[in-house]
Amino acid sequence: MMSTKAFTLVPAVDRELLAGDRERVSIECVECCGRNLYVGTSDCAIHHFLLEEHTLPAGLATFTATRQRHRPLGFRKPVTELRAASALHRLLVLCDCSITLVNMLSLEPVPSGARIKGALALAVNENPVSADPFCVEVCIISVKRRTIQVFMVYEDRVQIIREVSTPEQPLAVAVDGHFLCLALTTQYIILNYSTGAAQDLFPYCSEEKRPIVKRIGRQEFLLAGPGGLGMFATVAGISQRAPVHWSENVIGAAVCFPYVLALDDEFITVHSMLDQQLKQTLPFKEGHVLQDFEGTSSHGNRRVIVATSKGVYILVPLPLEKQIQDLLASHRVEEALVLAKGARRNIPKEKFQVMYRRILQQAGFIHFAQLQFLEAKELFRSGQLDVRELISLYPFLLPTTSSFARSHPPLHEYADLNQLTQGDQEKVAKCKRFLMSYLNEVRSTEVANGYKEDIDTALLKLYAEADHDSLLDLLVTENACLLTDSAAWLEKHQKYFALGLLYHYNNQDAAAVQLWVNIVNGEIHDSTRADLYDYVVDFLTYSPDQELVWKYADWVLQKSEEVGVQVFTRRPLEEQQSSFNPDDVLTCLKKYPKALVRYLEHLVMDRKLQREEYHTHLAVLYLDQVLQQRPGASGPGADVTETQAKLRQLLQKSDMYRVHFLMERVQGAGLPMERAILHGKLEQHGQALRTLALELKDCRAAEDYCLWRSEGREPAYRQRLFHTLLALYLDAGAQAPELAVAAVDLLNRHAAEFDAAQVLPLLPGAWSVQLLCPFLAGAVRGSVHARRTAQVALGLAKSENFIYKCEKIKLKGSSVRLSDKQLCQMCHSPFCEPVFVRYPNGGLVHTHCAASRHTNPSSPSPGART
Numbered sequence: 001m002m003s004t005k006a007f008t009l010v011p012a013v014d015r016e017l018l019a020g021d022r023e024r025v026s027i028e029c030v031e032c033c034g035r036n037l038y039v040g041t042s043d044c045a046i047h048h049f050l051l052e053e054h055t056l057p058a059g060l061a062t063f064t065a066t067r068q069r070h071r072p073l074g075f076r077k078p079v080t081e082l083r084a085a086s087a088l089h090r091l092l093v094l095c096d097c098s099i100t101l102v103n104m105l106s107l108e109p110v111p112s113g114a115r116i117k118g119a120l121a122l123a124v125n126e127n128p129v130s131a132d133p134f135c136v137e138v139c140i141i142s143v144k145r146r147t148i149q150v151f152m153v154y155e156d157r158v159q160i161i162r163e164v165s166t167p168e169q170p171l172a173v174a175v176d177g178h179f180l181c182l183a184l185t186t187q188y189i190i191l192n193y194s195t196g197a198a199q200d201l202f203p204y205c206s207e208e209k210r211p212i213v214k215r216i217g218r219q220e221f222l223l224a225g226p227g228g229l230g231m232f233a234t235v236a237g238i239s240q241r242a243p244v245h246w247s248e249n250v251i252g253a254a255v256c257f258p259y260v261l262a263l264d265d266e267f268i269t270v271h272s273m274l275d276q277q278l279k280q281t282l283p284f285k286e287g288h289v290l291q292d293f294e295g296t297s298s299h300g301n302r303r304v305i306v307a308t309s310k311g312v313y314i315l316v317p318l319p320l321e322k323q324i325q326d327l328l329a330s331h332r333v334e335e336a337l338v339l340a341k342g343a344r345r346n347i348p349k350e351k352f353q354v355m356y357r358r359i360l361q362q363a364g365f366i367h368f369a370q371l372q373f374l375e376a377k378e379l380f381r382s383g384q385l386d387v388r389e390l391i392s393l394y395p396f397l398l399p400t401t402s403s404f405a406r407s408h409p410p411l412h413e414y415a416d417l418n419q420l421t422q423g424d425q426e427k428v429a430k431c432k433r434f435l436m437s438y439l440n441e442v443r444s445t446e447v448a449n450g451y452k453e454d455i456d457t458a459l460l461k462l463y464a465e466a467d468h469d470s471l472l473d474l475l476v477t478e479n480a481c482l483l484t485d486s487a488a489w490l491e492k493h494q495k496y497f498a499l500g501l502l503y504h505y506n507n508q509d510a511a512a513v514q515l516w517v518n519i520v521n522g523e524i525h526d527s528t529r530a531d532l533y534d535y536v537v538d539f540l541t542y543s544p545d546q547e548l549v550w551k552y553a554d555w556v557l558q559k560s561e562e563v564g565v566q567v568f569t570r571r572p573l574e575e576q577q578s579s580f581n582p583d584d585v586l587t588c589l590k591k592y593p594k595a596l597v598r599y600l601e602h603l604v605m606d607r608k609l610q611r612e613e614y615h616t617h618l619a620v621l622y623l624d625q626v627l628q629q630r631p632g633a634s635g636p637g638a639d640v641t642e643t644q645a646k647l648r649q650l651l652q653k654s655d656m657y658r659v660h661f662l663m664e665r666v667q668g669a670g671l672p673m674e675r676a677i678l679h680g681k682l683e684q685h686g687q688a689l690r691t692l693a694l695e696l697k698d699c700r701a702a703e704d705y706c707l708w709r710s711e712g713r714e715p716a717y718r719q720r721l722f723h724t725l726l727a728l729y730l731d732a733g734a735q736a737p738e739l740a741v742a743a744v745d746l747l748n749r750h751a752a753e754f755d756a757a758q759v760l761p762l763l764p765g766a767w768s769v770q771l772l773c774p775f776l777a778g779a780v781r782g783s784v785h786a787r788r789t790a791q792v793a794l795g796l797a798k799s800e801n802f803i804y805k806c807e808k809i810k811l812k813g814s815s816v817r818l819s820d821k822q823l824c825q826m827c828h829s830p831f832c833e834p835v836f837v838r839y840p841n842g843g844l845v846h847t848h849c850a851a852s853r854h855t856n857p858s859s860p861s862p863g864a865r866t
Helices: 015-019 320-329 333-346 349-369 373-382 387-391 417-421 425-442 452-466 470-476 483-492 496-505 509-520 532-541 546-559 573-578 582-591 593-606 612-629 642-653 659-666 672-681 685-695 699-709 715-732 737-749 756-762 773-812 847-854
Strands: 007-013 027-033 036-041 045-055 061-072 079-085 090-095 098-103 115-117 119-124 136-142 147-153 158-165 172-176 179-183 187-192 198-203 213-217 220-225 229-234 252-256 259-263 267-272 278-283 287-293 303-308 312-317 836-838 844-846
Touching: 007 036, 007 045, 007 061, 007 267, 007 278, 007 303, 027 287, 027 303, 036 079, 036 090, 045 079, 061 312, 079 119, 090 119, 090 136, 098 119, 119 172, 136 172, 172 213, 172 220, 179 213, 179 220, 187 220, 198 229, 213 252, 220 252, 259 287, 267 333, 320 333, 320 349, 333 349, 349 373, 373 425, 387 425, 387 452, 417 425, 425 452, 452 470, 452 483, 470 496, 483 496, 496 509, 509 532, 509 546, 532 546, 546 582, 582 593, 593 612, 612 642, 612 659, 642 672, 659 672, 672 685, 672 699, 685 699, 685 715, 685 737, 699 715, 699 737, 715 737, 715 756, 737 773, 756 773, 844 847
Parallel strands: 027 079, 252 287
Antiparallel strands: 007 312, 027 036, 036 045, 045 061, 079 090, 090 098, 098 115, 119 136, 136 147, 147 158, 172 179, 179 187, 187 198, 213 220, 220 229, 252 259, 259 267, 267 278, 287 303, 303 312, 836 844
16 A cells, blocks of 8 residues: 555653653653643643644644643542643643643643542543533543543532443443444443443453544544454444454554544554545654644644653644545555545535536546546546546647637646557547547536537537537537638548538628539549538538529539539429529520429429420420330330330329421321320311321220220210211221221210111121120120119109198198297298298298299299299
């Protein structure tokens, strides 16, 4: 265990000052009260000294003792114990089994001669039971065998208040309130003299070692236990602290929080009450008195005095802050933190909080220098470290605008990271990874308040230097990166895409896009995104800056017409309607045919704009492409290109293009299907069907044409189309037998679309009933269904008429009573004349109301009129 300098041993009273040339005079006991030091000697005398404390330039304390009084007591035995009662201005002197009260200054006995006789040892109750401020409670070990006596000591008298018997002869006593801690012959016990309850603690052998019983705090005692242990015990008989390890021959003990001091033949040992570790060992021979005194030092702590038979010394504690700093300087972090926590009770709250935060920060930097990053992070957080203290260790990470200055005195001994790591690049990399992690965690917490620019700028620089994926995440989210520093750093590390994001975040979109364009053009190198061109297109697509979009429209279209046109087609609809006029876009796209077609498709099919020029323009562009890509065959088995399919769909679905203009372009172009669609748009169904059925010989297309042109029209229109197609098949059936087969298939598949009465006379007589069985069955079924439906409708109408007549007859056969209380159901006025109309539901209305209601088609017709 490394030593800690917690105390310095300073002489207070030497032999010459105490006894002069009297060799046989020795010190027996000491007492200290404020600046007053009392020494009891073997020649039954009391010496009074006044202590003056001085602080040397080096910070060390020295004492000067000035003799005040020397009082022989007149007994033959030495002074055994001295106890000061400052409230009474009295000194209690135990000599020859008698306690005498003397004046603290004159050392003269009190005039009343009050004393306590038959006392072997005494203890003053520092936690008195009595509330009387003008008395002191004293507990003595009586000369009576196995007896403890409790006295109230006043200024000039004493009064016994309790006598308590003990199981064995007591040898030492300490008192706290009603509780006595006793060292008996064979064991230690806690005794409540008010209730008589006793609690055994642990055994010891009084013949082998001297017992030690000392009150160290409220309801807690320190005892010399077996095996050289200093044991802590409460009045409940339990120990709340681990024992400290003393030597086997301890003579005395004292407490100066947070330390326990023990005296043996050769040393004074200092143990911590916080972690029970040995902190300091001071050589000291021939010592036989070790005592602490409450609140007598200049710093308000307990004063510890040690004495030999010839001299008195004071153990001066070093300030706790100095001890803690010494521990930190030795990198004994855990001990320093334990001591700092223990110092809480000795330091004012506000001062302690400031001191403790600083200690945590210092401990954090010690762990950081040892690359113990988890421990360092927790200490930085707990100590509320100004994160700039950590950033400042890394050269060039703080922004140039930062006004940060390191804490003074410094929290660590390192100028920068290079000194800390001694140039070890692996350690440097580890430290930078830690800082990245730590800054990323704290940037969204209260720790970052006021320092966001410093944190985010440092984080950006670390990410850029390490080529970290989080660089882009930082720049696309809310950040406070300083533009000038960050831009220079990103350019230095060739992070041009990230630099563009930085420009965009700072509302410099033109600079951002130009930078990305340069990357795509190969003028500068940055492989961050392989799809940077697509990213630029997306960026322009959603950019509200019209000027920027028009500036780079030609560039994106030159790179790829299909992708580049998306800056117009994928733009939000409300922005297309308000900002980008389609005519202006079309003018821009004239040089780019593929983009022009895609934009027109967007206008016609996506936005569904009903403008003739857009539809016609798109159809013409489709037609031009089809003519350029036209396959060699144009029959029903010929392959249809994607563009040709789009053209046919447009011609079928749209009603906005110029049909005659397209018909002129299609005529003679070898596009019979498209020509047939255009004939259909002109209601030239015969020509259209002739083209499909006879020219293309595509019977399925002809049937689909009939269905397409009759969609949404009345049944007669559809029937007329199918009759026209059937007539074509029958007229040409003699020369082309396959058309006769097509006619039969048409009748059998679409029997419901034909009027059987008109069709049957047209059919060749050679056709068998079996051939037309599906058609005939469908025709008969349809005829029967129509006749039965008509019969049902007629029956329903007759029933309704019958019900109406029945209600009318009932109205004629019943009387009607009128009164002023009855109201018209329409105008809610009372009947003032006998002219009214009665409805089948029994309701009555005025004649003029009935007339007005009768004109309303939705109103029921009147019943009987009276």
